[in-house]
């Protein structure tokens with residue numbers, strides 16, 4: 001039994017979001033691998049880092065999940081975000097935070113261009129941005 | 140020359156060459172075009188130079204369709220509704236004149252190019268600036284245009300008339316004209332015809348004071364407004380029982396007005412987004428201009444939609460008329476005051492800012508960090524084309540006015556195609572705002588149209604009731620605005636529009652009046 005066994009996977013993932021906490025231990029990626037998180041968990045972690053105000057993202061995400069509870073499934077959300085384009089998953093996994101933001105920005109634009117939108121409280125939002133917010137709410 | 144109809148001897152017949160019924164934008168334009176022509180003109184007006192309640196009451200009627208005020212949307216005195224119009228002007232689009240395969244009853248017998256020279260003349264009559272409707276011409280570094288990524292929506296320019304009060308602006312000129320007799324307080328109650336009903340012979344006039352007389356004319360030009368034109372043709376049933384020009388039961392049908400609706404909220408990605416061109420009027424050469432966002436012709440053709448335009452305004456610019464709008468108003472006003480309902484829009488603003496580069500850069504520049512400043516919201520105000528619908532109509536009510544004439548009955552109806560245009564247009568605008576990184580849109584146009592139908596109101600633009608078509612089976616007037624089957628009866632005003640686009644009607648109806656005046660001059664020369 002290791003030191004983290006009593007923590008839920010979710011709270012552990014949340015904890016890994018904070019770089020300052022991580023710096024006491026191992027690099028996040030290594031740590032996550034040791035703890036046997038899936039690649040979707042790891043990608044989720046990377047994705048929600050784009051939010052400067054995680055609280056806001058969580059608020060938008062919760063509103064969405066309240067209306068679409070079937071989407072409250074972290075692996076599925078990650079798969080959906082990563083599958084809008086054939087190379088997208090690989091790109092998202094390798095990108096720096098700046099590149100990540102650019103890639104997501106592109107994904108948002110594509111969503112709007114192709115009409116892939118979701119209504120959250122009447123707001124017409126891109127599927128990708130809503131799902132990213134939902135990830136933040138789930139973590 | 141000025142005549143007071145009340146002082147004309149009972150049952151007398153006055154003679155003229157051209158009798159114009161109604162002195163609004165159309166009638167006054169016609170009269171001015173005829174000044175110094177070698178023929179006599181009689182400009183017949185129901186009211187006086189000022190508003191009076193008794194004349195105005197002749198406009199009352201029965202409303203059986205969508206909410207509409209027959210009295211407030213018109214003014215029955217010299218100058219007509221231009222005594223209180225707002226002055227928004229722009230020409231119709233090329234596509235508005237086309238026969239659109241997916242829009243039943245669409246297509247004018249003339250093209251936009253045919254109207255072009257008349258638009259330019261109408262521009263001066265409406266006291267507008269240069270005939271310049273390219274959005275780029277109005278933009279500057281300080282007031283840039285919004286840049287959209289695709290071609291589904293486009294920027295479109297309105298110009299503002301001062302607004303020209305036709306009655307006041309042109310009264311002296313018309314009264315001075317030696318060949319124009321202006322007759323006030325005289326109501327046309329019937330256009331009389333030959334026994335074969337092939338030509339008009341005279342106009343029967345009644346005064347509220349009780350006297351009646353006739354004006355015998357070589358040509359009659361009906362310019363009494365988009366509802367009254369139809370009413371008068373229907374009332375003129377002395378020879379043809381169904382009314383003049385109504386053999387095919389078309390007079391009064393296809394009534395259109397532009398549905399106006401406050402229909403959404405825009406959260407700009409960048410609180411510093413410059414919307415000066417959009418949110419008000421920019422004084423350039425003393426002419427106001429306003430840029431709005433319209434559906435492109437391409438997307439209209441591709442999706443079979445009518446035309447649509449939306450303006451961006453600071454919250455509360457438009458009158459609040461309904462529950463739907465009231466809730467929108469609550470949202471926007473509480474946002475302005477910084478106490479957001481559940482803070483949702485504020486949170487959304489922070490999320491959106493994370494993705495939009497311009498917005499992020501702007502926060503850094505303006506606020507020295509990532510923290511988002513208080514949200515500035517804009518309200519989205521849409522106006523759409525009312526698609527031609529034979530069941531949306533003006534007819535005669537049973538009740539009579541104080542002159543003994545049947546009042547008008549209005550049944551303003553919107554169909555499923557109108558609703559589809561409105562809903563889809565909002566979605567497209569929302570998508571294109573997001574795609575261009577300009578912001579996010581909250582729609583108040585709900586799926587089942589409940590809020591939408593509560594908040595909708597007309598623009599006091601009365602169109603379509605004597606529609607123009609080459610074929611008498613489909614229209615009341617021909618391409619020259621002559622009533623089918625009648626040699627010498629013409630109609631001026633927006634009642635001749637077979638379709639109405641999204642543009643306000645007055646510039647186009649003035650252009651058509653100038654064109655009709657040219658035609659009449661040719662006929663009489």
Ligand SMILES: Cc1cc2nc3c(=O)[nH]c(=O)nc-3n(C[C@H](O)[C@H](O)[C@H](O)COP(=O)(O)OP(=O)(O)OC[C@H]3O[C@@H](n4cnc5c(N)ncnc54)[C@H](O)[C@@H]3O)c2cc1C
Nearest residue numbers: 161163164165185215219220225226227327364632643645
């Ligand atoms: C509040 C408001 C705001 C508006 N804003 C705009 C705008 O921003 N842009 C725009 O393009 N349009 C606007 N309009 C519409 C614009 O006013 C009309 O398009 C225009 O006035 C129509 O001109 P008209 O000459 O056809 O009819 P009218 O202006 O209605 O004139 C008809 C005239 O005929 C007279 N008349 C009627 N019946 C008889 C009769 N039986 N005998 C003798 N005389 C008769 C009337 O007294 C009146 O003077 C607005 C209208 C309103 C009410």
